Amino acid sequence: MRQVIIVGSGPAGYTAAIYAARANLHPLLIASSVEAGGELMKTTEVENYPGFADGIQGPELMMAMQAQAERFGTEIVLDDVTNLELDGEVKRVTLGNGDVHEALTVIFATGSAYRKLGLADEERLSGHGVSWCATCDGFFFRQKTIAVVGGGDSAMEEATFLTRFAEKVYVVHRKDSLRASKAMQDRAFNDPKIEFLWNKEVAHIYGDDLVTGIGVVDTVDGTESTIDLSGLFIAIGADPRTHLVHGQLDLNADGTIAVDGRSSRTNIAGVFAAGDVIDPTYRQAVTAAGSGTVAALDAEHYLAALPKELLASAESQPATV
Amino acid sequence: MSTAQDVTDATFADVVLNSSDTIMVDFWAEWCGPCRAVSPILDAIAAEHSDKIKIVKLNVDDNPQMAMKYQITSIPAMKVFRGGEVVKTVIGAKPKPAIEADLAEFLA
Numbered sequence: 001m002r003q004v005i006i007v008g009s010g011p012a013g014y015t016a017a018i019y020a021a022r023a024n025l026h027p028l029l030i031a032s033s034v035e036a037g038g039e040l041m042k043t044t045e046v047e048n049y050p051g052f053a054d055g056i057q058g059p060e061l062m063m064a065m066q067a068q069a070e071r072f073g074t075e076i077v078l079d080d081v082t083n084l085e086l087d088g089e090v091k092r093v094t095l096g097n098g099d100v101h102e103a104l105t106v107i108f109a110t111g112s113a114y115r116k117l118g119l120a121d122e123e124r125l126s127g128h129g130v131s132w133c134a135t136c137d138g139f140f141f142r143q144k145t146i147a148v149v150g151g152g153d154s155a156m157e158e159a160t161f162l163t164r165f166a167e168k169v170y171v172v173h174r175k176d177s178l179r180a181s182k183a184m185q186d187r188a189f190n191d192p193k194i195e196f197l198w199n200k201e202v203a204h205i206y207g208d209d210l211v212t213g214i215g216v217v218d219t220v221d222g223t224e225s226t227i228d229l230s231g232l233f234i235a236i237g238a239d240p241r242t243h244l245v246h247g248q249l250d251l252n253a254d255g256t257i258a259v260d261g262r263s264s265r266t267n268i269a270g271v272f273a274a275g276d277v278i279d280p281t282y283r284q285a286v287t288a289a290g291s292g293t294v295a296a297l298d299a300e301h302y303l304a305a306l307p308k309e310l311l312a313s314a315e316s317q318p319a320t321v
Numbered sequence: 322m323s324t325a326q327d328v329t330d331a332t333f334a335d336v337v338l339n340s341s342d343t344i345m346v347d348f349w350a351e352w353c354g355p356c357r358a359v360s361p362i363l364d365a366i367a368a369e370h371s372d373k374i375k376i377v378k379l380n381v382d383d384n385p386q387m388a389m390k391y392q393i394t395s396i397p398a399m400k401v402f403r404g405g406e407v408v409k410t411v412i413g414a415k416p417k418p419a420i421e422a423d424l425a426e427f428l429a
Contacts, residue, residue: 034358034414041354059354078361080416096416127395127412136353139381140394210392231394 001102002028003314004299005093006074007081007244008109010038011285012275014065015292016107016299021072023300028101029069029076030093036078037062038111039238039276040285042133044161047183049285061285084108086248086268089310104306104314105299107264108245108257109275109292112238112283117149121205122234129211130232134158137231138165146231147172147214149202155235156184162233163193170194170227174201174219197227205232240277249273254280264295272298323360325367328377330386336377338405343427347378348388348398355414356397362417363399370428374401401427 004020006013009031020027031037040046043058052061070076083094086106093101114132116122122130131137134148138161147170148159156178159169171188176198178185188194197216203224204215213228240256242249250258250267257273259265264272274295275288303311328336328346337344347363349356360378367376381388381396391400391407401409401424411423421428 033362033416034355036358037354041358096418127398127410128392129394131395133355133395136355137395139350139352140388140396210394 001090001104001314002026003103003303003311004028004105004107004296005030005091005101005103006107006109007084007093008032008038008107008111008275008277009036009066009076010040010062010109010111010275011065011288012109012111012277012292012295013038013107014062014069015289016109016274016296017069017074017292018065018072019293019296020107020299021069021074023296024073025296025300025303027069027074028103029074030081030095030101031066031076031078033078033080033096036076037066042135043157044135046285081244084244084248086245086271089270089306091270104310105270105272105302107292107295107299108249108266108271108273108277109288109295110241110244110277111288112276113241114234115237115239117202117234117236119202119205121207125205125207125211125232128209129207129230130205130234132234134161134233134235137233138162141166141231143167144231145229146170146233147197147202147227147229148233148235149173150235150237151175151178151180152235152237153180153184154237156180156188158233158235159194160184160187160191163191166193166231168193168195170197170229172197172200172202172214172216174199202232238276238283240280242277252280256280262294264291264298270299270302272302323378324364325360325376325378328379328384330384333379333384333387337402340375340402341404343374343401343403345374345376345399345401345424345427347376348381348391348393348396348400349378350381350396353396359397359414359420362414362420365417366421366424366428373429374424374427 004027040058047055085092151173200216272295274291399411
C-alpha cells in the first residue's frame, strides 16, 4: 500500500509529486498512457511560467517537471486509471492493465478535456480537417485557408501558430471582443494573415471525406454565410475531467470538483483535488502548480494525523495488490 | 525508440501496397507529442499480434508524397492496408485497449 497516489501528470500532478516525494511519501503517479504531461505537451512557447525569462517550450517544461518529481523518488506509471474506489481509509486505484494499487490518500489532478462544438459532422470529420491540436496538425495546412473557433488565449495561440503554415487564418468568435490576454490579442491583431469574424457562430461543417467549408451564423442579426476552407481548429475551452469520480466526489454547478475553501480537501477524507479539475476561473500552468502544492501539503497533513499502524502498513508498499 | 520498420515514399509500394500481409502504417512526425506517446503502444500491439498484423512507420516530414496521397491532416494517423487498399483508419493517440478495439477485426 502507498501513502499517496497522484492521478494526473500536468503541472498540478507533477508539482504535487515533487512536494510529496520531498516529504518522503514515496508517491506513485499515474500519468496516463497517451497524455502524459497533459495539456502543455501540445503547446509551443510558454512565456508566462515564472523563472524562464526567455520562455520555454511546453513539452520541455513538462519533461523538466517529470524529471524533478522522479529525482526525489516519485514512481511514474504510464497507464490510465479505469476505476477509483475512494470510500474508506484505504483507497483503491485500478489501471488499464488490470493492476490495482492501494493508498491512504489520492490526489486527483486530471485537468480538463477539450470542449466540442456539438455539431453533427464534427466527430465524423475529426482528423479529416477538424482538429483540437494546432501543434499536431497545423503542418498539414500549408498554403491553405483555415479557421480557429474561440476567443481565449488558446485560440489566439493556435491562430498565431497556424500562420506559420496557413495562407489565411480566420478567427471565428461569437462575441465582439476577446477574453484572451492583451499580449496574445495584440499579437493576433497585428498578424496580416489573421482575419477576425466577430459575432459569428459555427453552425455547419461541410465536407464528405475532408473539410471543405463551414457555415456561420451572425449572433447579432442571424444572417448565415459560408466560408470555404480546409481546416477547422476548435479552441472553445475545456471541461473538468471528472468522469472517474462521479457519484463519489461532490461537484460544483460548473462541473469542477468541490473543495473545502482554499484547501484541496474533497468531501471524502484522504482524497484531495488540484489543478484545472477544481478551477473554473484561472487555469494557468502556474496556478495549477500552486494547487498541486496545496494538495501535497494537505495530504501530508492528513497522513500525519493517521494512526501509526495504518501508516506503517503503507511504508512497506508492494508494487500492486 | 520504436521497433517498427520505417517506410518511405520510395519503399511504400514494395513494403505496403504489394504485400500479402495486413500492414498498418503509422503516419507520424518528430514534433508530434501524441505520436511519441502512442508509438510504444503500437510496438506492443505489433509484438503481441505479430502473426496477424505488421506495423510500419512513415515520417510525414520526410515523406510528403504518401502523406498527401492518403490525405493525412492529423497525426498520429494509423491506416491499415490489405491488398494495397486502406481498409481501416485510426486517428489520434488512444490508450492500448481503445486501439485494440479499433483493430479488433484484424487481430482476431
